[in-house]
Amino acid sequence: MSGQLLSAEDVPTDRWLSSVQHARDLGFDYFDWLGCTDDIGRTDTFRVTVVLRDLADGGLRTRMLSTAVPRDEPVLDSIRTVFVGAGWHEREAAELFGLRFTGGDGRRLLLSPTFEGAPLRKEQVLGSRAAVGWPGAKEPGESAASPSRRRMVPPGVPDRDVWGERDSAQPPAEPAEVAASTGGGRVRRRSR
Amino acid sequence: MTGHGSIVLIEQNCTSCMICARECPSWCITIDSHTETVVDQPAGARARTENVLDRFAIDWSLCMFCGICVDECPFDALEWATPQALPARTLTALTHEIPDLSAH
Ligand code: SF4
Ligand code: SF4
Numbered sequence: 001m002s003g004q005l006l007s008a009e010d011v012p013t014d015r016w017l018s019s020v021q022h023a024r025d026l027g028f029d030y031f032d033w034l035g036c037t038d039d040i041g042r043t044d045t046f047r048v049t050v051v052l053r054d055l056a057d058g059g060l061r062t063r064m065l066s067t068a069v070p071r072d073e074p075v076l077d078s079i080r081t082v083f084v085g086a087g088w089h090e091r092e093a094a095e096l097f098g099l100r101f102t103g104g105d106g107r108r109l110l111l112s113p114t115f116e117g118a119p120l121r122k123e124q125v126l127g128s129r130a131a132v133g134w135p136g137a138k139e140p141g142e143s144a145a146s147p148s149r150r151r152m153v154p155p156g157v158p159d160r161d162v163w164g165e166r167d168s169a170q171p172p173a174e175p176a177e178v179a180a181s182t183g184g185g186r187v188r189r190r191s192r
Numbered sequence: 193m194t195g196h197g198s199i200v201l202i203e204q205n206c207t208s209c210m211i212c213a214r215e216c217p218s219w220c221i222t223i224d225s226h227t228e229t230v231v232d233q234p235a236g237a238r239a240r241t242e243n244v245l246d247r248f249a250i251d252w253s254l255c256m257f258c259g260i261c262v263d264e265c266p267f268d269a270l271e272w273a274t275p276q277a278l279p280a281r282t283l284t285a286l287t288h289e290i291p292d293l294s295a296h
Pocket of ligand 1: 218250
């Protein structure tokens with residue numbers, strides 16, 4: 001970044017491609033980056049953001065566009081017909097957040113072909129973290145964590161009431177509930 | 193300027209609060225501690241206990257030198273140091289205990 005504050009222009013998903021095209025035609029013809037964030041817990045969307053620059057003025061003029069992609073239908077037009085290099089960023093966002101870019105390059109970028117899941121979705125449970133001993137599970141003054149009283153969970157592992165030891169009579173937890181409980185920290189006993 | 197070659201533990205500042213071990217993204221800090229009753233209390237004062245550090249270890253084979261532990265310690269018990277953690281022939285030898293982690 002060049003030190004100035006960027007504020008994103010919010011664009012409806014169906015105008016994503018045309019808005020990017022329009023910005024390029026206005027002179028923002030250098031693609032800087034495209035990224036995605038998971039808005040779960042606030043809204044049921046993923047936010048896709050792109051930053052474009054106008055190199056004529058030393059690259060200081062920037063345009064940031066962003067759009068909210070619905071979680072239950074995470075599909076967005078690819079902008080790689082406008083900026084070829086964006087295809088690479090879209091592949092990364094697609095595999096990490098489980099998005100689909102219409103007209104994009106559907107190949108994986110970083111993950112192995114057999115990997116299942118979308119690792120940067122906040123409800124993604126880091127299962128292997130639940131299976132090995134976490135050094136932070138001990139309380140101050142302890143030299144061994146008592147497994148029967150798991151009071152602290154590492155980031156990425158939900159409370160056991162939500163995942164792992166969930167009451168089998170209950171339906172699996174909603175993604176938002178899983179995401180809310182994977183921040184790590186003290187296990188909150190849920191009031192029933 | 194202090195380099196980022198290794199992290200030292202200032203043992204007398206550490207309260208065994210576990211914050212660094214919980215915040216470390218690489219899970220490479222291991223702490224053992226126990227509680228003891230404080231002896232020199234003024235007469236009539238309520239009995240108090242304190243945590244006593246038994247073991248503090250950093251596994252340099254896992255550490256990614258992010259500095260989160262240094263930032264998070266509320267008691268200034270962890271500090272960056274310039275000398276690099278020494279290489280070793282085995283992975284287990286890269287786990288450094290309190291004497292290895294004390295300021296040089
Ligand atoms: S520097 Fe980072 S990885 Fe290394 S011990 Fe500290 S928190 Fe862990
Ligand atoms: S955060 Fe500081 S005081 Fe707490 S256990 Fe770690 S080194 Fe000790």
